[in-house]
Amino acid sequence: MRSHVRRFILILLWTAVYGQHWTPDPYAQVSIGLVWPDGIQRLAAEGYPVEDGWFDREGNFHLPVPGSAVAQLVAEGWKVMVDIPDLTTYFQERNVPAVQxxxxxxxxxxxxxxxxxxxxxxxxxxxxxxxxxxxxxxxxxxxxxxxxxxxxxxxxxxxxxxxxxxxxxxxxxxxxxxxxxxxxxxxxxxxxxxxxxxxxxxxxxxxxxxxxxxxxxxYVYNQTMFPGGGGMQRKNRRDTGCGPGTERGVDLNRNFDYDWGGPGSSGYPCDPTFHGDSAFSExxxxxxxxxxxxxxxxxxxxxxxxxNVLIFPFGDGTYPPEPDETTFREIGAAMTVVNHFPVGTGIE
Ligand SMILES: [Zn+2]
Structure with missing residues (x-):
């Protein structure tokens, strides 16, 4: 996810190859064959929001990405399958009216x-x-x-x-x-x-x-652009020179000062994990x-x-000092009794 020109070419390629109608935010869910943990770390280093993904039983990693990134992932050598070509439509069709x-x-x-x-x-x-x-x-x-x-x-x-x-x-x-x-x-x-x-x-x-x-x-961008729901803007709306779509903005979840700029964040303003120009710039x-x-x-x-996970600190692979770590694990266990979400640090 490095250059506009390359991205533009890839968008054209994607459109040509798959015959997809180009919309402002054609997010797809892809399945990526990778080896843990090296593959995850490499994806994170390339600016993909890996915490949005999950592994299936076969070890494939499922991740939402802009449609333009699909061809890019292939070009980067990843083994990629498209699970869901248009997530916005998928979310809209999946919706069932009011639970009683x-x-x-x-x-x-x-x-x-x-x-x-x-x-x-x-x-x-x-x-x-x-x-x-x-x-x-x-x-x-x-x-x-x-x-x-x-x-x-x-x-x-x-x-x-x-x-x-x-x-x-x-x-x-x-x-x-x-x-x-x-x-x-x-x-x-x-x-x-x-x-x-x-x-x-x-x-x-x-x-x-x-x-x-x-x-x-x-959130207002998503509800305005996609009043039917399923809008895929993740970051805030600071103009980071990436056009008017969802590539614009700073990832607020990478803009706090602890380990600012560390692994899992990106310095490229159009990446979904762009950390901003400095900690607390937003x-x-x-x-x-x-x-x-x-x-x-x-x-x-x-x-x-x-x-579907409960993540406690820290995100850089280190552990909080005791008794905090034990407290986090105990609270996490209590919070996931019903939903059975895995509990641990981001790396775990
Ligand atoms: Zn999130």
């Missing part, structure tokens, strides 16, 4: 649009004023949209002397399930308060903060940083929606 439970779904394949998410925050605060604080802006995005946070606790507008936890969603704009999951959790606390002992304890004795949409601009990552620094969080959970 008392949880209001949104208009974007069931996910909330930005406007619907804000209305949901407001209605929760209105309906449960003793548990949910009004939303508060913690900063502004590149395109000058507010980034919103709210708190769930008893006496939600007071800063009580209780342990604090932060939950975030949609750092990557194409992973709205992380945001929906948080609203579901909040609703569950509100409805179970006073009857469910564990949820009541959580609200009484903890302060739970939520930033459901970190990457507001990327207003969205700065807003999250400043919010964390202004609080005393015991734990922070960033919800993504790829891979």
């Amino acid at each position: 439970r008392e949880f209001p779904l949104g208009s974007l394949l069931g996910n909330y649009t930005l406007e619907e998410a804000l209305a949901r925050m407001d209605s929760l605060a209105l309906r449960y004023p003793n548990l949910v604080s009004p939303r508060d802006s913690i900063g502004a995005t590149i395109e000058n949209r507010a980034i919103w946070a709210f708190k769930v606790s008893d006496n939600p507008t007071q800063d009580e002397d209780e342990p604090e936890v932060l939950y975030t969603g949609l750092t990557h704009a194409r992973e709205p399930l992380g945001m929906m999951n948080l609203f579901y959790f909040v609703q569950q606390i509100c409805e179970g308060y006073g009857t469910d002992p564990e949820l009541t304890f959580l609200a009484n004795e903890r302060e739970l903060w939520f930033i459901p949409i970190v990457n507001v601009d990327g 207003p969205e990552s700065r807003a999250v940083r400043d919010f964390i620094l202004a609080h005393d969080f015991s734990n922070v959970l960033h919800y993504h929606a790829y891979g």
Whole structure:
């Protein structure tokens, strides 16, 4: 993923060879035959977002990539099969209408649009004023949209002397399930308060903060360009000189300062894992940083929606000092009792 000219030629090639109609964001899911861990490390070094991929039982690695990258992967010598030629269409066709439970779904394949998410925050605060604080802006995005946070606790507008936890969603704009999951959790606390002992304890004795949409601009891009859902913008919307499509932007999940620029991130502005010009170069990552620094969080959970895994620190292959590592493993085991997701560091 290095040069525009090469990419343009490859796009033409892809279109010619596969007879595909060229759309702005023809993301595909490919299956790559590779040897672990060398193959993964090489893919990551080439700028592919390997945490979005997963292995099947035969050891093939499945990954979403721009359509233009398919021919490129082949040219780079990878053994590639196209599982799904157009992920956006795939997501749209796969959607089934409202599961029958008392949880209001949104208009974007069931996910909330930005406007619907804000209305949901407001209605929760209105309906449960003793548990949910009004939303508060913690900063502004590149395109000058507010980034919103709210708190769930008893006496939600007071800063009580209780342990604090932060939950975030949609750092990557194409992973709205992380945001929906948080609203579901909040609703569950509100409805179970006073009857469910564990949820009541959580609200009484903890302060739970939520930033459901970190990457507001990327999400608005997806809902604007693909109002039927399935938009594939991942990064924020900083103009990094890659045209108006999904190649534009900085990967906010590579823009934090810990091991900034390390393996698994890219210095090329059009790659999906572009880390930005410096750590915290982006207003969205700065807003999250400043919010964390202004609080005393015991734990922070960033919800993504790829891979079906629970990843704890650190991403560079090292382990957190004890007792943190054991704590992470214990929390991880408890969190995955039902879904059986693998738990570990990114390398594991
Ligand atoms: Zn993600």
